[in-house]
Amino acid sequence: MTVMKMSKSLLIVVCLVGLAFAQTIDNCPTSVPRDQYTVVFGNQCFQFVLYRTRDYPDALKDCQSRDGTLALTKTKAVEQFLQTQAVTYGLQEALWIGLNDKATENTFVWEDGTALDEAESNWSDDEGPRTGIIQHNLEDCVATNTGKNGQWEDYHCDNEFFGLINYEKHYICSFDLIPK
Numbered sequence: 380m381t382v383m384k385m386s387k388s389l390l391i392v393v394c395l396v397g398l399a400f401a402q403t404i405d406n407c408p409t410s411v412p413r414d415q416y417t418v419v420f421g422n423q424c425f426q427f428v429l430y431r432t433r434d435y436p437d438a439l440k441d442c443q444s445r446d447g448t449l450a451l452t453k454t455k456a457v458e459q460f461l462q463t464q465a466v467t468y469g470l471q472e473a474l475w476i477g478l479n480d481k482a483t484e485n486t487f488v489w490e491d492g493t494a495l496d497e498a499e500s501n502w503s504d505d506e507g508p509r510t511g512i513i514q515h516n517l518e519d520c521v522a523t524n525t526g527k528n529g530q531w532e533d534y535h536c537d538n539e540f541f542g543l544i545n546y547e548k549h550y551i552c553s554f555d556l557i558p559k
């Protein structure tokens with residue numbers, strides 16, 4: 380076998396292996412819609428839920444009903460990817476992600492229980508952990524503001540007074556990929 384033939388064979392093998400491990404929308408749970416609002420990045424599937432708004436607890440429940448959770452956007456790479464998607468959808472609004480400081484004020488925790496790595500955080504000015512006089516005890520749930528380059532903002536989590544005061548937003552769910 381010539382060197383040329385060998386390298387061709389090697390290339391084919393590499394391509395086949397690549398195809399076998401490429402994660403696509405097909406690796407999202409079957410409960411997640413296959414449309415332009417479902418995207419794959421790294422080892423996660425993300426669904427932009429833009430067809431209805433919910434407060435944080437109900438948005439979380441909706442993601443969980445499809446075996447997911449509110450989006451775990453733990454790295455700047457993931458955040459940038461999702462913001463790029465948001466721009467393609469023409470979004471200019473805050474979307475819930477799976478991050479909150481409900482349990483302990485100023486200690487932000489992802490919905491899978493892991494602590495926020497502040498080095499990977501994306502807070503907008505005057506949002507997130509606070510020191511000083513003005514605290515954010517009533518703002519415990521985090522959204523990515525797609526109109527501000529995806530920067531994070533903390534908001535009230537729950538609708539109040541039976542929905543008369545409304546904190547509903549669109550949201551992003553995330554799901555573990557399923558190997559095929």
Ligand SMILES: [Ca+2]
Pocket residue numbers: 480484485515516517518519520533
């Ligand atoms: Ca808070």
Ligand SMILES: [Ca+2]
Pocket residue numbers: 505506507515518532533534
């Ligand atoms: Ca805030």
